[in-house]
Amino acid sequence: MVFECQDCHKKWHYDVKVCIFCQGNVAEVAVKQSTVRGFTKVEIPSPGHTRVPYCDLLLEDDHGNFQIRKSFTEYKLGDLIEEAPKELKQAAKKRTVGLIGAGTMGRGIAQVSAQTGYNVIMIDRHEEIARKSLAKIDTLLSKTTKEDVKREILGRIKITTNFYDLVHADLVIEALTEDMELKKEVLKELENECSREAIFATNTSSLSIYELSQVLEDQSRLVGLHFFNPVPRMKLVEIVRSKNTSDRVVEFAKEVATEMGKTPVVTGDAPGFIVNRLLLPFLNEAIDKFSDGTSTAADIDKAVTLGLNHPMGPLALADLIGLDVCKAILDELYEGYKDNKYKPCKTLCDMVEKGDLGRKTGKGFYKY
Numbered sequence: 067m068v069f070e071c072q073d074c075h076k077k078w079h080y081d082v083k084v085c086i087f088c089q090g091n092v093a094e095v096a097v098k099q100s101t102v103r104g105f106t107k108v109e110i111p112s113p114g115h116t117r118v119p120y121c122d123l124l125l126e127d128d129h130g131n132f133q134i135r136k137s138f139t140e141y142k143l144g145d146l147i148e149e150a151p152k153e154l155k156q157a158a159k160k161r162t163v164g165l166i167g168a169g170t171m172g173r174g175i176a177q178v179s180a181q182t183g184y185n186v187i188m189i190d191r192h193e194e195i196a197r198k199s200l201a202k203i204d205t206l207l208s209k210t211t212k213e214d215v216k217r218e219i220l221g222r223i224k225i226t227t228n229f230y231d232l233v234h235a236d237l238v239i240e241a242l243t244e245d246m247e248l249k250k251e252v253l254k255e256l257e258n259e260c261s262r263e264a265i266f267a268t269n270t271s272s273l274s275i276y277e278l279s280q281v282l283e284d285q286s287r288l289v290g291l292h293f294f295n296p297v298p299r300m301k302l303v304e305i306v307r308s309k310n311t312s313d314r315v316v317e318f319a320k321e322v323a324t325e326m327g328k329t330p331v332v333t334g335d336a337p338g339f340i341v342n343r344l345l346l347p348f349l350n351e352a353i354d355k356f357s358d359g360t361s362t363a364a365d366i367d368k369a370v371t372l373g374l375n376h377p378m379g380p381l382a383l384a385d386l387i388g389l390d391v392c393k394a395i396l397d398e399l400y401e402g403y404k405d406n407k408y409k410p411c412k413t414l415c416d417m418v419e420k421g422d423l424g425r426k427t428g429k430g431f432y433k434y
Contacts, residue, residue: 070094099210099299100125102145103132128301139212146299147210161322164189164238164260166252168199168225170426171269172241174297177203180222181298182326187232188225196225206298229259237322239291241269244394249273250281257282265315267291271342271391272398275335276308286312289319292339293328295386303328308335337402338395346395347407349387350414352380356431357413363431381431385424393418 073090085092104124111118123135125147141147161184165176168190176188176199190196200223207216224231232238238260240252249268256266266288268278279285290306303323307316316332323330333340352370356363367379384392392414399408417423417430424430 100127100133100147102141102143102147104143105141107140145209161185161237162187162235164232164235165241166190166238166256167241167243168196169241169243170295171293171297172239173199173202174295175239175241175269175293176223177206177219178293178297178326178328180219184222186223187235188223189227189229189231190225191227193225193227196227200225229255232256232260232264235260235264237265237267237318239267239269244270244273244391244398246273246277249278253278253288254281257284265289265318267319269293272338272395274308274337275306276310279308279310285310287315289315290335290339291319291323292341294341301327301329302341303330304339304341305330305332306335306339307332338399342395343399346392346399349380349384349392350396350408350411353384353414353431354411356381357411385430385432385434387424388426389414389423389430390418 071085071090071092074085102123103126106122107119108122109119121137121140123137123141125133125135127133163179163184163186165172165179165186165188168176168188172188172190176186179186180203188196188199190199200220203223204216204220207219211219238256240249240256242248242252249270253266253268256264260266262284264287266282268275268288268290269292270278270290271292275288275290279288282288285308288308289311290304290308292304292306294300294302303326305316305319305323320330320332331340337343338346352366355361356366361369363379363381367382370376370379378386393410396408396410396414400406400410421427422429425434428434
């Protein structure tokens, strides 16, 4: 049980009604996941614990609380155990969420949506890709979730190739590649197939929400809902409003992100939003540093992880994001701001042209 001030975000591990620092309102916040910090395997039965073997796990939740829990599933140090609070699941069962695109981001959003308790309709024009994504979700859940809970989560996900299956969706999230015309085409089709009450969201990391909304009759229903990779682990969601996005839609997006256990931040419709406007010049500079031949990729990443206390080095992160995605975002930033600090460096452009895009192709700054 964790209580957090809604204004200054101080936290307590006991019930507090009013923040003693700023007098702000305090509310109980959800624990989304716990990390295994220690374990003991018990193989000898005892009174009250006749079923063996089992493990006593020392868990640290995402608010810094520690607890001991018995588990019949074996875990390793550092493993994450996903936890969706019951009250959130009950509130979320009323929602149906559509996902357009079963790639890395679409798959992650579908997993988190189903774990929250939403009914999920995952659409990809290639059914085989959608099936592989569902199998990947199964594999990931198997590492952190009991079998019966996993089956319940997977049972909430339906895969299809047909947009008319979205007729009862409350929210449809587009998670396709960063292609303006492709996204516009999909949004036009969604408006034809979905109810007039459905809210549309795009997971774009850099494209203009206002420009995307121009194909819609009701432009107020589109909002940016930018998740970060890997979706199940990353806590932030950028909610991007254009000048046409209604207040009702923004509040709905904030509510959904919170139900998913994420922390929403609201930003205006400017190239790169918040995170990518700050992050991509940093990654671009790291790639340019690599290109001068004075440091290896591993040494650059080690310098950043140890010297700046980042969880991942910039070149490994660029590989994870996808070098083509990095270049596309930088292109959007450069086009939007006309500032050379956003211009993709030559090495990045060359690697994208060669098809060395990072993890997705097996080779980037590292081999996978």
